[in-house]
Amino acid sequence: LQAFDTDAALRERAAKVIPGGMWGHQNSARLPAGYPQYFTRGEGCRTWDANGRSYIDYMCAWGPMILGYSDPDVEAAAARQRAEGDGFNGPTPRLVELAELVVDTVSHADWAMFSKNGTDATTACVTTARAGTGRRKVLVARGAYHGAIPWCTPSVAGVTEEDRAHLVQYDYNDVASLEEAVALVKGDLAAIIATAFKHDLGKEHILPTREFAQAARRLADEADAALIVDDVRAGLRLDLGGSWDLVDVKPDLSAWSKAIANGRALGMMTGNDRFREAATKIYTTGSFWTAGVAMAASIATITKLRDCDGIGRMKSAGQRLRDGLQAQADRYGLPLRQSGPVQMPVFLFEGDGDRELGNRFCLEALARGVYFHPTHTMFLSVAHTDAVIDETLQVTNEVFKAIA
Numbered sequence: 001l002q003a004f005d006t007d008a009a010l011r012e013r014a015a016k017v018i019p020g021g022m023w024g025h026q027n028s029a030r031l032p033a034g035y036p037q038y039f040t041r042g043e044g045c046r047t048w049d050a051n052g053r054s055y056i057d058y059m060c061a062w063g064p065m066i067l068g069y070s071d072p073d074v075e076a077a078a079a080r081q082r083a084e085g086d087g088f089n090g091p092t093p094r095l096v097e098l099a100e101l102v103v104d105t106v107s108h109a110d111w112a113m114f115s116k117n118g119t120d121a122t123t124a125c126v127t128t129a130r131a132g133t134g135r136r137k138v139l140v141a142r143g144a145y146h147g148a149i150p151w152c153t154p155s156v157a158g159v160t161e162e163d164r165a166h167l168v169q170y171d172y173n174d175v176a177s178l179e180e181a182v183a184l185v186k187g188d189l190a191a192i193i194a195t196a197f198k199h200d201l202g203k204e205h206i207l208p209t210r211e212f213a214q215a216a217r218r219l220a221d222e223a224d225a226a227l228i229v230d231d232v233r234a235g236l237r238l239d240l241g242g243s244w245d246l247v248d249v250k251p252d253l254s255a256w257s258k259a260i261a262n263g264r265a266l267g268m269m270t271g272n273d274r275f276r277e278a279a280t281k282i283y284t285t286g287s288f289w290t291a292g293v294a295m296a297a298s299i300a301t302i303t304k305l306r307d308c309d310g311i312g313r314m315k316s317a318g319q320r321l322r323d324g325l326q327a328q329a330d331r332y333g334l335p336l337r338q339s340g341p342v343q344m345p346v347f348l349f350e351g352d353g354d355r356e357l358g359n360r361f362c363l364e365a366l367a368r369g370v371y372f373h374p375t376h377t378m379f380l381s382v383a384h385t386d387a388v389i390d391e392t393l394q395v396t397n398e399v400f401k402a403i404a
């Protein structure tokens with residue numbers, strides 16, 4: 001542990017040269033005071049902040065670290081590619097290998113295209129749907145997050161009404177509201193977009209009902225529009241074939257990013273043959289979108305997740321954590337409400353409108369070396385073993401005792 005507060009010193013310097021000190025969701029000012037802003041190292045399920053404090057990390061870099069930080073197999077694949085080269089005048093052979101692997105793995109996919117971020121991928125899906133249908137309207141669930149550019153950012157600053165003129169809202173898991181939205185746009189429906197499950201910030205997380213997912217498929221088909229699943233957050237954690245395989249619904253287009261390259265920057269749009277031609281028509285590209293290292297990392301990530309039953313392991317660890325926390329909350333009489341898939345949980349407290357209890361729970365855990373988030377989806381990785389869960393539960397037992 002360093003006596004000098006490096007994190008505070010960095011924040012002070014940042015305040016002068018970075019607007020607001022930090023932008024976006026990773027600004028630690030959005031968290032209760034006490035959370036670190038800067039990090040220097042990650043290994044398996046652990047991270048180290050700039051002051052040298054280590055944490056068992058339940059955010060996994062906001063999702064990307066699905067095998068754990070510095071996974072040896074992914075890092076070896078990335079290093080081999082780095083030795084050959086990363087960016088050239090065109091892609092490396094990894095592009096074709098990765099697309100083949102994705103088409104073999106993702107059940108609805110007849111093809112794949114790559115980018116760098118989740119926003120690139122959701123935007124490409126919407127653009128492809130409009131190009132393929134020749135229509136404008138896109139149905140978006142109220143409160144859902146699909147990225148950080150004008151058509152979808154949760155902020156209104158710098159956004160014009162026209163940027164969102166062709167979006168119509170519906171309520172997730174509410175078939176009637178989806179039907180109403182479809183009726184409203186009549187002959188102009190390009191796409192229905194839905195996240196893998198309902199994971200709005202600060203709200204209980206809810207899986208899609210089979211009824212809702214199948215209605216979305218049916219309504220898109222009846223209108224000859226696209227069904228888009230935004231699998232950016234959940235992709236590869238719920239089902240390697242795509243998250244809506246769990247409800248037996250195949251989208252036309254899916255957006256991916258976060259976990260697909262275990263921390264390397266990669267976004268992906270997958271699609272079926274119906275939208276293959278449309279995908280050739282849109283113009284989408286970026287300076288770094290063909291870089292080989294991230295693709296080599298992605299091949300290693302998907303292969304390893306498949307071969308080690310990564311999802312099964314995350315689910316079993318997540319269930320162990322959920323059961324352990326619930327028993328502790330009950331013992332100490334605290335109204336903990338855990339929701340979401342066990343490998344992507346959110347922890348909220350009943351009647352905690354001002355988040356006082358949730359924030360205290362997280363800060364007490366942080367002080368004892370466990371990094372939780374008070375309102376956002378959290379993420380387990382394959383590196384969260386049973387031993388790590390048990391170590392976490394020892395900490396949370398102390399946390400519950402302290403706040404009860």
Ligand code: PMP
Binds near residue numbers: 116117119120146232
């Ligand atoms: N869609 C969903 C469901 C997401 O969770 C995110 C990222 N949190 C995005 C899109 C945007 O991804 P990115 O931040 O990589 O652009």
